[in-house]
Amino acid sequence: MERPLTEHIHPNRPALNLKEYEAVGGYAALKKVLKDSSPKQVQQAVQDSNLKGRGGAGFNTGMKWSFVPMDNAPRPKYIIANADEMEPGTFKDRLLLEGSPHQLIEGMIIAGYAIQADISYIFLRFAYKDAAKILRKSIQEAYDAGYLGKNIQGSGYSLEMYLHTGVGRYMCGEETALLNALEGKRATPRAKPPFPQVSGLFGKPTIVNNVETFCCVPHIIAKGAEWFKSISKSEDGGTKLYGVSGKVNKPGLWELPMGVTIRELIEEHAGGMKNGLKFKGALPGGASTDFLTEQHLDVKMDFKSVAAAGSRLGTGTMIVLDDATCPVGFVHNLQHFFAQESCGWCTPCREGLPWVEKVLLSLENGEGKKEDLDILHMHTKFLGPGNTFCALAPGAMEPLESALKYFADDFEKHIRDKKCPYHN
Amino acid sequence: MLTPDEKHEIDHEISILPHRKAAVIEALKIVQQHRGWVNDESVGAVADYLDMSPAEVDSVATFYNLIFRKPVGRHIILLCDSISCYVMGYQKLYAAIQDQLQIKFGGTTSDKKFTLLPNPCLGCCDRAPALMIDEDLYTDVTPDKLAEIFSKYS
Ligand SMILES: Cc1cc2nc3c(=O)[nH]c(=O)nc-3n(C[C@H](O)[C@H](O)[C@H](O)COP(=O)(O)O)c2cc1C
Ligand code: SF4
Numbered sequence: 230m231e232r233p234l235t236e237h238i239h240p241n242r243p244a245l246n247l248k249e250y251e252a253v254g255g256y257a258a259l260k261k262v263l264k265d266s267s268p269k270q271v272q273q274a275v276q277d278s279n280l281k282g283r284g285g286a287g288f289n290t291g292m293k294w295s296f297v298p299m300d301n302a303p304r305p306k307y308i309i310a311n312a313d314e315m316e317p318g319t320f321k322d323r324l325l326l327e328g329s330p331h332q333l334i335e336g337m338i339i340a341g342y343a344i345q346a347d348i349s350y351i352f353l354r355f356a357y358k359d360a361a362k363i364l365r366k367s368i369q370e371a372y373d374a375g376y377l378g379k380n381i382q383g384s385g386y387s388l389e390m391y392l393h394t395g396v397g398r399y400m401c402g403e404e405t406a407l408l409n410a411l412e413g414k415r416a417t418p419r420a421k422p423p424f425p426q427v428s429g430l431f432g433k434p435t436i437v438n439n440v441e442t443f444c445c446v447p448h449i450i451a452k453g454a455e456w457f458k459s460i461s462k463s464e465d466g467g468t469k470l471y472g473v474s475g476k477v478n479k480p481g482l483w484e485l486p487m488g489v490t491i492r493e494l495i496e497e498h499a500g501g502m503k504n505g506l507k508f509k510g511a512l513p514g515g516a517s518t519d520f521l522t523e524q525h526l527d528v529k530m531d532f533k534s535v536a537a538a539g540s541r542l543g544t545g546t547m548i549v550l551d552d553a554t555c556p557v558g559f560v561h562n563l564q565h566f567f568a569q570e571s572c573g574w575c576t577p578c579r580e581g582l583p584w585v586e587k588v589l590l591s592l593e594n595g596e597g598k599k600e601d602l603d604i605l606h607m608h609t610k611f612l613g614p615g616n617t618f619c620a621l622a623p624g625a626m627e628p629l630e631s632a633l634k635y636f637a638d639d640f641e642k643h644i645r646d647k648k649c650p651y652h653n
Numbered sequence: 654m655l656t657p658d659e660k661h662e663i664d665h666e667i668s669i670l671p672h673r674k675a676a677v678i679e680a681l682k683i684v685q686q687h688r689g690w691v692n693d694e695s696v697g698a699v700a701d702y703l704d705m706s707p708a709e710v711d712s713v714a715t716f717y718n719l720i721f722r723k724p725v726g727r728h729i730i731l732l733c734d735s736i737s738c739y740v741m742g743y744q745k746l747y748a749a750i751q752d753q754l755q756i757k758f759g760g761t762t763s764d765k766k767f768t769l770l771p772n773p774c775l776g777c778c779d780r781a782p783a784l785m786i787d788e789d790l791y792t793d794v795t796p797d798k799l800a801e802i803f804s805k806y807s
Contacts, residue, residue, distance in 0.1 A: 317735035317774040355719055356731070356775050358788045391669065396678060397718035399773060413675040415716040431671050474737040474778035481779045516736055546778070554740055562739040566773055572716075 231460050233448040234441070234468060235484040238328035244363055247370040250331040256376060258450035259335050262342055263384040266450075268299065271343035275446060278454035279466035283321075284311055284402075284439030285514070285543045286620075287465075287532040290446075296426035297344040297434045305347035307435040308340050308388075309411070310443055312353040312360070313395060313402035317516040317566055318548040321470040322440040324482055326353070326360035329444070330367035334390065336443035338376060339450060341388045344436055349390045352407055355397050364392050399570035403619050404437045405429075406572065417574040418619040441470060463488030463531035471530060473499040475549030476506050482546070488534070492526040494547065507552040510635060514543020516563050517624025519631035520550070539631070555651035556636040557643055560629055561589035567625035578622035581612050585629065592640065595648035602640060605633060655698050659683055663702065673703045677713050681720050690721040718772075726761045726768040728806045731785040734771040737778035746782055749796035753803065766806065 237245055237253055245253065262271055276291025297306065310333060314322040325333060337349050353361055368390050371377045379387045398416050400406045405419035408430050429435025445467050449457045457466045465487050471494055472482040478500030485498075495501065495508065502508055510520045513530065519540035521528065528538045535542040550559055568582035585608050588601050609630040612622040633640065642650050655663070666679040680699045685691050691714055693707075700710040714720045732750065734743055747758075750769060754762050761768045767786075775783045780792030791802055 314776050315773055318737050318778050319774065320776045320778045323776045354776075356772070356785060356790075358790075395717075396682060396720055397772075398716065410678065411675075413670075413677040413679075413713065415713055431675075472779060474781060475740045480781075512736075548736055548740070548778070550740070559736065559739065562734075562736050566735055570773065 230486065232468060232484040233452075233460075234325065234332070234444050234470065235328070238324065244328050244330055244367075247331060247367070247374055250329075254451065255331055255447075256335055256374075258447040259338055259342075259376065260382060262339050262450055263382055263386060268343050268345055271339060271450070274454050275343070275449055278445075278449045278457040279464065280442065280445050280449060280457065281465050281532055282439055283441035283445075283469070283544070285316070285517075285541070287542060290438060290442055293426065293438075294340070294344050294436060296424065297436060298427065299345065302345070303433050306344060306433055307430045308337055308344060308346040308349045309407070309430070309435060309437045310337055310349070310351045310440055311402060311404070311407060311437050312351055312357070312440050313399075313407065314357075314440075315354055315399045315402055315570075316544055316546075317563070318474055318512065319472070319515045319544045319546045320474070321472055321482060321544060321546055323357060323360065324470065325440050325444050326357060327363060330360075330363050331371070332444050332447060333364075333440055334367060334371050334376070336446035337390070338371075338381070338388055339446050340436065340438065340443060342386055344434070345386075346388060346436070349388055350411060350430075351390070351392050352401065352411065353392060353394050354401070355395050361392065361394055368392060398572075399566075400572045400619075400621065403621065406619070407437060408435065415572070417572045420618070461487040461531075463529055463534065465531045465533070469530065469545050471498070472546030473549060474546070475511075476503045476551045476554070477501065477549055478503055488529040488531040490527050490529055491521065491547070494530065495526075495549065499549075502549075502551060508549065509552045509554075509556070510550045512543075512548045512550075512628055513540050514545050514547065516548070516566065517541075517620075517627055518543040519627040520635055521631075522635050541627070553651065555593070555649055556632050556639045557589060557592050558649065558651065560632045561586065561593055563628050564589055564625060567621065571621060572619075575616075575618045575622075577612050578617050578625075581608050582622065582625060584608070585612075585625075592643045593649050593652075595643065595646070597644045599644060601644070602633070605629065609633070655684070655702055656687065659687055660702070674705055677703055677705065677710060678717070681710070681714050681717075685720060690724050692722075724761070726765045728767050728787050730767055730769045731772035731775070732758075732769065733773070733775045733781070733783045735774040737774070738782040741781040743782040745796055746784065746794055746799070749799055753799060767803070 272294045280290045281287040400416040401410045406416040410416040425435045469487045474480045510522045532542045564586040568586045571578045573579040609626045614623045662683045663680045666676040700707040758771045783792045
């Protein structure tokens with residue numbers, strides 16, 4: 230089984246430095262591209278590979294790049310790695326950042342070449358201190374070796390790269406809010422259109438991609454779009470970093486062919502549920518995805534299959550709910566997070582999320598009333614898609630709406646018994 | 654007033670950006686690095702230096718979780734209170750910290766050693782529950798390990 234992204238990442242060994250990375254074939258894809266391919270050819274190869282963005286929304290990466298103006302385009306153009314990873318339950322980009330910084334840098338340079346970007350940023354969340362250190366060192370190594378800066382490898386193409394570390398806010402991960410944060414503003418989202426591909430950072434054409442997305446790119450160039458599709462078990466190309474957290478025997482992160490089933494992840498890789506506990510449900514791809522339950526264990530973890538089951542692949546890092554953990558408390562914890570991290574730009578989200586949080590807390594405390602459930606249902610509509618500026622609020626409603634559907638008994642029991650059946 | 658060192662560092666940030674204002678987050682980070690937190694006077698100094706109004710600077714300073722507009726202790730404890738840590742029982746850690754340090758979220762110990770803050774997901778959910786003190790990450794933390802962890806800081 231091929232693991233292109235993590236093949237050279239070992240838990241007890243520091244990340245490969247530039248020389249070591251080159252020795253295992255690193256930067257060969259970049260050299261090949263600079264020598265043999267036009268920017269449009271790179272865009273086409275990535276589009277053909279069916280690489281879909283790993284940041285959550287799953288948009289075809291090559292197609293996204295193709296919207297950037299190429300001839301007589303405004304300058305400078307920007308390429309940005311979204312390394313904000315703050316979605317609760319998500320811990321995949323950390324591995325790539327700490328374990329293989331040159332893979333990310335090479336992917337970004339190739340992507341930069343494909344859209345003819347002039348400047349690149351890695352937007353890194355504050356908490357990843359080790360990643361910041363190793364990225365700084367690796368960017369310098371890449372400059373020293375002539376992979377960054379002016380006239381890269383004598384090709385005439387130039388790219389600058391900077392590391393930006395954030396100061397903490399989930400909204401910085403939202404593509405357009407990230408651009409505002411980089412411009413030194415509050416991280417509120419921007420109205421679209423114009424899309425960042427046309428008018429992004431400082432009003433110039435900009436591509437934002439997830440860390441894992443960039444890390445796939447050198448491999449697609451080196452081994453081809455057909456190979457990339459062939460290592461997947463689904464129609465989405467490539468492998469995927471899958472994670473499982475919660476009360477399983479071996480929580481962890483694994484690079485597997487895109488499209489393994491939930492059952493395989495939990496039973497084989499995560500070692501099954503902890504002693505005496507039963508699987509009750511899971512958020513398949515981070516905090517802002519809908520619950521799936523036992524009936525969905527054989528669903529394949531690819532974008533289309535998870536969507537058909539009523540949820541989203543999201544970040545592919547799953548949070549497991551066991552039968553001894555209260556689903557109401559679980560959802561209350563999520564809504565507390567979303568209410569806290571709401572940027573306050575639009576009313577339904579700013580006012581609605583704290584209300585939802587309070588209602589859930591009163592249910593947890595045994596003070597809930599039957600009408601409270603109507604209030605929660607109402608919010609899943611008011612804060613749903615189309616009513617807010619960004620996807621934070623609709624994302625927050627996904628676990629709530631699905632919990633109300635699958636765990637209705639638990640909600641009702643809290644009201645009937647006037648206490649939490651799990652905590653007392 | 655900004656110190657020469659602070660100005661020097663902020664100037665570097667300005668030099669790689671298309672306009673001065675864009676450096677405001679970096680400037681706040683730099684000031685906080687030197688002064689521990691960002692008081693009203695610092696907001697004013699940054700505003701002057703970047704040709705912004707204090708209100709504009711403060712709107713940015715108050716937006717971000719880790720720009721401190723109140724004094725903090727010598728060390729910052731960030732306890733993850735997000736979902737994987739909830740499932741794995743961060744609540745027990747919080748109770749133990751309250752007990753040992755006599756502070757709640759947002760509080761600073763009377764000797765000014767620690768400030769305790771809740772923090773969204775630290776990105777190590779397979780090793781929950783987790784907390785961070787300054788630059789150091791601690792995973793799979795249990796209440797009985799806390800005393801030893803705290804003793805490393807002075
Ligand atoms: C509230 C919010 C937070 C987000 N956080 C992240 C993040 O931390 N990392 C990320 O890659 N994408 C995040 N996204 C998705 C980005 O907006 C964007 O879709 C993604 O970076 C695009 O990259 P991709 O096409 O490679 O997936 C977030 C979206 C929302 C609405
Ligand atoms: S949905 Fe929430 S987070 Fe998104 S723009 Fe509106 S207020 Fe901000």
